[in-house]
Amino acid sequence: MDYIIYFAITIGILVFIHELGHFLAAKMTGMRADVFAIGFGKRLFGYNKKSGFSFGNLPKDFDGEGNTDYRLSLLPLGGYVKIAGMVDESFDTEFANKEPQPYEFRSKNFWQKTFVISAGVLMNLLLAIIIFWGANFFKGKPVTLTTTVGYVKIDSPADSIGFMKGDVIQSINGVAVESWDEIRNEIYINTIGEDLNVKVLRSGAEVNIFVTRKMIPDIEKQGELITPDGFRPYVAEVMKDSPAETAGLLSGDIIYSINDKVLGGSSEFIEIVSQSAGVELQAKVVRASDTLNLAVIPGIDGKIGIAINDIFEGKSEYKTFGFFESFYVAGVDLVNLTKVTFSVAGKVIGGQVEFGKAFGGPVRINYRNNCKKRNTC
Numbered sequence: 346m347d348y349i350i351y352f353a354i355t356i357g358i359l360v361f362i363h364e365l366g367h368f369l370a371a372k373m374t375g376m377r378a379d380v381f382a383i384g385f386g387k388r389l390f391g392y393n394k395k396s397g398f399s400f401g402n403l404p405k406d407f408d409g410e411g412n413t414d415y416r417l418s419l420l421p422l423g424g425y426v427k428i429a430g431m432v433d434e435s436f437d438t439e440f441a442n443k444e445p446q447p448y449e450f451r452s453k454n455f456w457q458k459t460f461v462i463s464a465g466v467l468m469n470l471l472l473a474i475i476i477f478w479g480a481n482f483f484k485g486k487p488v489t490l491t492t493t494v495g496y497v498k499i500d501s502p503a504d505s506i507g508f509m510k511g512d513v514i515q516s517i518n519g520v521a522v523e524s525w526d527e528i529r530n531e532i533y534i535n536t537i538g539e540d541l542n543v544k545v546l547r548s549g550a551e552v553n554i555f556v557t558r559k560m561i562p563d564i565e566k567q568g569e570l571i572t573p574d575g576f577r578p579y580v581a582e583v584m585k586d587s588p589a590e591t592a593g594l595l596s597g598d599i600i601y602s603i604n605d606k607v608l609g610g611s612s613e614f615i616e617i618v619s620q621s622a623g624v625e626l627q628a629k630v631v632r633a634s635d636t637l638n639l640a641v642i643p644g645i646d647g648k649i650g651i652a653i654n655d656i657f658e659g660k661s662e663y664k665t666f667g668f669f670e671s672f673y674v675a676g677v678d679l680v681n682l683t684k685v686t687f688s689v690a691g692k693v694i695g696g697q698v699e700f701g702k703a704f705g706g707p708v709r710i711n712y713r714n715n716c717k718k719r720n721t722c
Contacts, residue, residue, distance in 0.1 A: 353421050357383060359469065360424040366468030367426045367461060368413075374457040377411050377448045380427035384418030391416030411448065428461070470679075477675035485663035489525035493574040494545075496609025498616070502562050503571045507554050510609055511574070512545040525573040532561065532570060534685055575659020576610035577601060577631075580651050587650020592628070592641035594649075599631040599656060611653045615722045619647035653720050 361383060371378045382388075392398045393414040396407070403414065418424075430449025445452040450461065494512040497503045514522055517531040518541060532541065541556040561570050578600040583589050600614060601607065604627050608614050618626070621643050630637045643649050666674050 356422055357424075359472075362468050362472045363465040364424050364426045366464035366466070367428070369468075370461040370464035371426065371428050371450075374453055374461060375448060376450055376453065376461065377429035378413045378426050379409055379429055380414050380416065380425070382416045382418050382426075383424040384421045385423050385425070386419040388416045388418055473679055474672070474675050477678045478671045481666045481674045481678075482668060482671035485665040487526065488662050488664050489573055489575075489657075490660035490662060491525055491573050491575055492522055492528060495572045495574040495576055496613040497571070498612050502560055506556050506560055506570075508545075508571055509547060512547050512552075514543060514545050515551070516544045518542055528573075529569070572610065573657075573659060574609060575657050575661075576655045577658045578608055578611040578614040579654045579656040581654050582652035584650035584652075588642055588644055589649040589651045592639045592649070593637075594628075594630065594639060594641065594651060595632065597632070599658065600628055601631050601636075602629040603627070605629075610655045611720055611722075614653065615720060618643050618649055618722050622647045648722055651722055653722050 364381065364383075368378050368381050382391075388402045390398070390400045391403075391414050393409050394412040395409050396403070428450050430445065430451040450458065453461075492514045494503075494508055494510060494514065497508050497510050514528055516522060517528065518536055518539065520531055520535070522528050522531060538558060540558055541554075541561075543554040543556060545552050545554060556570075562568065580589075580594055580596055580598040580600065582596055583594055603614065603617050606617075622645050623642065625640050625642050628639045628641055630639055641649050
């Protein structure tokens with residue numbers, strides 16, 4: 346129900362802004378707008394200067410005499426503006442048998458008609474710019490300040506492709522990258538449907554890694570192909586009478602390293618622990634502002650009795666923008682989004698990309714500060 350409600354609210358806002366564009370343009374060009382409705386079907390209630398506020402439908406022969414009836418209708422998924430002398434959603438064509446009136450759409454010149462017709466789209470474009478501007482000005486953009494690959498699990502897609510922990514990604518298909526956000530955009534959005542040539546710096550030497558699109562897992566089902574360095578295991582819960590409790594681990598601890606090996610996340614930690622049944626492990630743990638060294642011995646089942654998440658401890662920041670600079674960045678964002686949209690649409694039509702992945706995948710990619718999936722170890 347939450348999704349349905351949010352969807353209805355979102356559609357309502359978009360429709361309102363779109364129809365407001367038509368309405369304002371009609372008023373500016375001297376046209377009458379008989380109805381401004383949010384929703385379709387039966388009129389629930391509304392207001393106009395002639396009859397005031399009222400519930401239910403107006404009489405069929407009601408003449409507002411140029412006064413707009415602002416109304417809320419029964420079906421909320423949509424809306425419309427009824428402009429005099431224009432065939433619209435109501436398919437009312439009675440006016441066609443009469444002489445055109447100066448206040449009617451059909452009496453206006455080509456440019457005025459074009460302005461009224463296109464004003465809805467222009468308002469939606471303005472709304473997009475305002476939204477992008479607001480996001481840049483009030484919140485800024487999250488930037489993960491690393492291009493270094495974190496833990497690569499054995500036999501994972503990243504491992505089979507040839508990525509290694511510590512690889513520093515320099516470019517993807519010739520496009521230089523300076524943050525993990527740029528890397529994710531290049532892998533999952535800008536190059537959708539394409540194979541990749543990833544240039545990395547490994548132990549001081551440049552290495553090219555070729556990745557076919559089929560080798561990249563579905564991010565929504567299988568997670569990311571590679572993750573950045575900076576994720577650490579985070580203890581969410583400690584089981585009673587477990588080896589972890591005996592060792593002194595507490596909920597909220599961040600496990601930085603095991604046997605002096607810096608960890609790249611919970612998956613690496615779980616792998617080490619599961620292979621060390623009965624073997625003492627030296628864990629460096631960050632607790633609040635303190636760093637502790639704890640010894641823990643996994644049980645015969647290769648577990649120490651904790652629920653564990655990932656938390657990002659690497660360098661990140663929100664890049665902020667000034668009032669006017671935010672408009673410029675909003676314009677750039679909108680242009681880039683438009684280019685990607687048309688590029689992806691072309692690839693869908695050409696059969697290079699599945700429709701569901703193109704229009705269901707990229708828009709649901711969210712920046713991950715911590716892993717929502719809880720593992721046990």
